[in-house]
Amino acid sequence: MERARGTMTVIDETDDVLPDSQTAKVFYSKYEPKEVLGRGVSSTVRRCVDKETGTEYAVKIIDISEADHGSDIKESTHREVEVLRMVQGHPYVIELHDVFESATHIFLVFELLRQGELFDYLTTVVTLSEKKTKHIMKQLFEALLHVHDKSVVHRDVKPENILLDDNLDIKLTDFGFARILRPGEELYDLVGTPGYLAPELLRANMIETAPGYRFEVDTWACGVVMYTLLVGCPPFWHRKQMVMLRNIMEGKFTFGSPEWDDVTDAPKDLISRLLTVDPARRITVREALQHPFFHRVTARERPFSGRRMFKLAINSVRAAVRIQRLKYTPEALSVSVAIMDPYRIKALRKVIDACAFRVYGHWVKKAEGQNRAMLFENLPKTDLRRAAPVLVTS
Numbered sequence: 001m002e003r004a005r006g007t008m009t010v011i012d013e014t015d016d017v018l019p020d021s022q023t024a025k026v027f028y029s030k031y032e033p034k035e036v037l038g039r040g041v042s043s044t045v046r047r048c049v050d051k052e053t054g055t056e057y058a059v060k061i062i063d064i065s066e067a068d069h070g071s072d073i074k075e076s077t078h079r080e081v082e083v084l085r086m087v088q089g090h091p092y093v094i095e096l097h098d099v100f101e102s103a104t105h106i107f108l109v110f111e112l113l114r115q116g117e118l119f120d121y122l123t124t125v126v127t128l129s130e131k132k133t134k135h136i137m138k139q140l141f142e143a144l145l146h147v148h149d150k151s152v153v154h155r156d157v158k159p160e161n162i163l164l165d166d167n168l169d170i171k172l173t174d175f176g177f178a179r180i181l182r183p184g185e186e187l188y189d190l191v192g193t194p195g196y197l198a199p200e201l202l203r204a205n206m207i208e209t210a211p212g213y214r215f216e217v218d219t220w221a222c223g224v225v226m227y228t229l230l231v232g233c234p235p236f237w238h239r240k241q242m243v244m245l246r247n248i249m250e251g252k253f254t255f256g257s258p259e260w261d262d263v264t265d266a267p268k269d270l271i272s273r274l275l276t277v278d279p280a281r282r283i284t285v286r287e288a289l290q291h292p293f294f295h296r297v298t299a300r301e302r303p304f305s306g307r308r309m310f311k312l313a314i315n316s317v318r319a320a321v322r323i324q325r326l327k328y329t330p331e332a333l334s335v336s337v338a339i340m341d342p343y344r345i346k347a348l349r350k351v352i353d354a355c356a357f358r359v360y361g362h363w364v365k366k367a368e369g370q371n372r373a374m375l376f377e378n379l380p381k382t383d384l385r386r387a388a389p390v391l392v393t394s
């Protein structure tokens, strides 16, 4: 619950009390904190408003006061800020606007992404079309191309860390696990989110002699993201985490039926190249952007063709006529048929049915409608006894 007192906001959430320190005061004097947008292990992200300009931002408040891990968190947040500053200036990377630090908390003020996480968007829509997936993945690869060019490996690429604006344009965020890689340097630490971990990262942790990992772990995670966007479920998920990790290490995933039946070959091919176990053989971010999935002209995007449009129009008219004939054109009413066999004519059949149900409704079995015709047949040799099975005596 929030309650305004002058220009300051007091927040009445015991587990969520904003820090009261010198720098926090400076932060408060500049910004008005609002509702919580998201939470992490040791951080809370809130919407906030610049009191002078009225511009909205998102502030990530990191608690560095914890006795056990406080200094670790402080160090990793400093690294996060260092990395964020290195990767600034790209349209698909989150913009860091301001930084405050006190003995107990660090405040990172970011541009606000009103639509929130790609994860939440996916939860709402369940799956994305190939066109929308193409739009998002292209931007994600462009963001990563920029990040990798700055020698930064993100290490936590997933839909929760991809934010959306009103046009469904993305901003890659959360550089909390990111590292700057020196030429030839390899990493060994186990960081990231289980379902998105690359096989070489797992191997670097499980096998003594295995080499370390580099930028390619982000490309693998892109494969997991892309698979998930298209069908709404991740490629390696298993309720037993050990099985999932084994599947990742073996690159064991399928384009199962029926969820993949309607997906074309190009995205499947790109996913297979991203989810290639050997990082040396895995498609690179730059190559991914050149993949036919991004350049193939789909039916909806083909340039205008008069001939094709004309054919389409003819076919549409034909289909419309057929549908009209099927559904709405009334049957020709023949007097002789109406006299001899009224039940053959749909319009009369309805009238007869309505009357029959009024008179015989209590003893005509509803489920055997087609046999009701026999009741009203006006043929020379109608044997009413044969109609007996449809009758039930009450």
Ligand code: ADP
Residues within 6 Å of the ligand: 037, 038, 039, 040, 041, 042, 043, 045, 058, 060, 094, 110, 111, 112, 113, 114, 116, 117, 160, 161, 163, 173, 174, 175, 176
């Ligand atoms: P953590 O390291 O704790 O995961 P994140 O930077 O990922 O922190 O932020 C946590 C969550 O807060 C995000 O997943 C998102 O829901 C929300 N969030 C973070 N930054 C923004 C922003 N700039 N605009 C809107 N929501 C944000």
Ligand code: MG
Residues within 6 Å of the ligand: 040, 160, 161, 174
């Ligand atoms: Mg996060």
